[in-house]
Amino acid sequence: MLKLENVSFQVAEERGDKEIIRGVSLTVPENKLVVITGPNGGGKSTLARLIAGIETPTEGRIYFKGEDITDLGITDRARRGIAYAFQTPVRFKGIRVKDLIRIASGKQLSTAGACAYLSAVGMCARDYIDREVNASLSGGELKRIEIATVLARGAALSVFDEPEAGIDLWSFQNLIEVFENMRKTIQNSSILIISHQERILNIADEIVVLKDGKVEAQGPREQVLPRVMGTPSAVSECHMISRKGGIDA
Amino acid sequence: MKLDEIQKRLLREIADLHTVPEGAYNIRSNSQMAGRRSTANIEITSKTDVSGMDIRIAPFTKNESVHIPVVLTQTGLKEVVYNDFFVGEGADVLIVAGCGIDNCGNQDAQHDGIHRFYVGKNAHVKYVEKHYGSGEGTGKRILNPGTEVYQEEGSLVEMEMVQIKGVDDTVRTTTAELKAGAKLLVRERLMTHGQQRAISTYVVNLNGAGATADVVSRSVARDDSYQKFDAKIVGNAPCSGHTECDSIIMDNGRILAVPGLEANDLDAALVHEAAIGKIAGEQLTKLMTLGLTEAEAEEQIINGFLQ
Numbered sequence: 001m002l003k004l005e006n007v008s009f010q011v012a013e014e015r016g017d018k019e020i021i022r023g024v025s026l027t028v029p030e031n032k033l034v035v036i037t038g039p040n041g042g043g044k045s046t047l048a049r050l051i052a053g054i055e056t057p058t059e060g061r062i063y064f065k066g067e068d069i070t071d072l073g074i075t076d077r078a079r080r081g082i083a084y085a086f087q088t089p090v091r092f093k094g095i096r097v098k099d100l101i102r103i104a105s106g107k108q109l110s111t112a113g114a115c116a117y118l119s120a121v122g123m124c125a126r127d128y129i130d131r132e133v134n135a136s137l138s139g140g141e142l143k144r145i146e147i148a149t150v151l152a153r154g155a156a157l158s159v160f161d162e163p164e165a166g167i168d169l170w171s172f173q174n175l176i177e178v179f180e181n182m183r184k185t186i187q188n189s190s191i192l193i194i195s196h197q198e199r200i201l202n203i204a205d206e207i208v209v210l211k212d213g214k215v216e217a218q219g220p221r222e223q224v225l226p227r228v229m230g231t232p233s234a235v236s237e238c239h240m241i242s243r244k245g246g247i248d249a
Numbered sequence: 250m251k252l253d254e255i256q257k258r259l260l261r262e263i264a265d266l267h268t269v270p271e272g273a274y275n276i277r278s279n280s281q282m283a284g285r286r287s288t289a290n291i292e293i294t295s296k297t298d299v300s301g302m303d304i305r306i307a308p309f310t311k312n313e314s315v316h317i318p319v320v321l322t323q324t325g326l327k328e329v330v331y332n333d334f335f336v337g338e339g340a341d342v343l344i345v346a347g348c349g350i351d352n353c354g355n356q357d358a359q360h361d362g363i364h365r366f367y368v369g370k371n372a373h374v375k376y377v378e379k380h381y382g383s384g385e386g387t388g389k390r391i392l393n394p395g396t397e398v399y400q401e402e403g404s405l406v407e408m409e410m411v412q413i414k415g416v417d418d419t420v421r422t423t424t425a426e427l428k429a430g431a432k433l434l435v436r437e438r439l440m441t442h443g444q445q446r447a448i449s450t451y452v453v454n455l456n457g458a459g460a461t462a463d464v465v466s467r468s469v470a471r472d473d474s475y476q477k478f479d480a481k482i483v484g485n486a487p488c489s490g491h492t493e494c495d496s497i498i499m500d501n502g503r504i505l506a507v508p509g510l511e512a513n514d515l516d517a518a519l520v521h522e523a524a525i526g527k528i529a530g531e532q533l534t535k536l537m538t539l540g541l542t543e544a545e546a547e548e549q550i551i552n553g554f555l556q
């Protein structure tokens with residue numbers, strides 16, 4: 001489905017160039033769920049932006065369904081079937097939730113049709129469908145709407161950047177179900193999730209560990225997971241709760 | 250009523266009118282009266298000294314509307330019209346004004362509408378005004394609306410002003426005087442293209458205790474157009490006022506926002522907000538990841554912003 005070949009990305013900074021992604025090669029096979037994990041600042045979001053075409057690699061090639069898409073822009077990649085849920089969703093004055101879902105679906109969608117996607121991410125659709133995607137929405141609400149728009153795209157490759165961030169624990173199981181459902185309903189599709197969450201790592205077919213812009217490990221979950229467990233890339237929910245409560249886990 | 254196709258199209262643009270409106274109305278076409286109807290509670294009469302009308306709305310009139318659209322299709326026509334609205338105590342009405350100019354000649358066409366509103370105690374007026382221009386001629390389409398609002402105690406005036414397309418030059422002047430407990434809400438939406446110029450000036454005097462005003466403008470300046478938004482709220486009593494100018498600039502568009510607040514009473518609470526900037530890059534990026542081209546994304550963002 002997706003193949004990155006020796007991809008590098010550097011940005012020009014005052015003190016010389018800074019290499020954020022360094023010679024990354026990886027494959028997202030068809031019908032597989034791949035999770036990328038790794039420490040903060042490791043380059044995960046940058047990699048997602050390179051896949052979506054928001055950034056262009058300084059070296060290397062990107063192939064999607066066998067086609068070299070390295071030189072294609074964002075729109076062309078989206079139309080070929082790449083969807084991307086941002087780590088930090090964008091806010092819009094005046095654009096309503098249903099407008100965004102409609103644009104994402106690429107067709108004339110009824111309000112009921114748009115509502116179905118919101119319900120899928122556990123939102124009471126009636127309360128949200130007419131609201132503006134602006135600063136009045138909470139972080140968690142925006143994050144769910146972001147996921148709903150990617151669902152509405154029904155794309156061959158869906159990339160989610162830390163979808164669990166800001167989602168409460170009670171909705172977490174729901175989120176897992178969303179991903180499992182996607183695999184069932186979209187034919188020949190693949191999912192790429194960037195996450196630090198153990199429960200998301202647990203549903204992965206394959207795991208990639210990205211650190212300092214390089215692939216540190218990649219392979220089937222059974223192989224990679226034992227190696228990352230106990231490192232900061234896999235934070236279990238209990239850890240998070242106990243930390244909040246101030247009790248050491 | 251005799252109107253040609255262009256005039257009918259203008260009426261649809263500015264007043265959503267497909268046939269004659271319900272309720273009271275006056276349709277003005279190329280300086281002539283093309284149709285008029287008064288109702289039991291709303292009386293429309295022509296002025297005798299100057300061009301224009303008096304519109305008298307009886308006290309406690311409920312759920313009635315007045316439509317007073319103006320269309321101009323004659324190049325070189327310049328007119329000044331005075332319309333006075335006397336809204337009786339406790340009335341609750343919708344007033345739909347608006348002006349459409351189609352100028353396909355080489356001379357300027359200009360309509361200056363001076364509207365005065367005398368709003369009685371506890372009355373509620375919703376005023377909607379749309380401006381629209383079309384026509385391929387080199388003559389300019391010019392609209393200079395002047396609006397004066399005098400609000401009695403406890404009255405509420407909501408004004409919605411829209412000018413999105415085709416007007417070359419506009420100087421809009423709005424002044425309001427509010428007594429105790431009166432409330433004024435203004436929503437202005439403006440988009441300018443090409444070499445267009447739009448100037449909008451507000452002076453709102455909050456004279457009575459508990460008077461409130463909220464003046465909000467959302468605008469987009471594209472191409473080489475220029476806009477000036479100058480809103481001043483004066484608090485002469487314990488009152489609250491808020492003005493907001495939120496603008497997007499594109500191409501070589503220029504906008505000048507002039508905040509003005511004057512507090513002459515210790516308990517006057519006045520706030521001004523102004524933000525001008527180009528479309529946020531990440532908004533374009535987001536919509537492009539949903540499959541829109543950059544131009545389509547821009548259009549969606551602008552349309553939403555001006556909703």
Ligand SMILES: Nc1ncnc2c1ncn2[C@@H]1O[C@H](COP(=O)(O)OP(=O)(O)OP(=O)(O)O)[C@@H](O)[C@H]1O
Pocket residue numbers: 011018020038039040041042043044045046047087
């Ligand atoms: N345009 C840029 N210019 C300079 N530095 C950048 C730019 N984009 C990203 N970086 C840097 O590159 C590194 C990788 O950033 P990235 O957002 O990809 O990390 P991440 O793995 O997604 O981290 P997190 O887990 O915190 O989301 C960071 O150090 C970041 O500051």
Ligand SMILES: [Mg+2]
Pocket residue numbers: 044045046087161
């Ligand atoms: Mg990130």
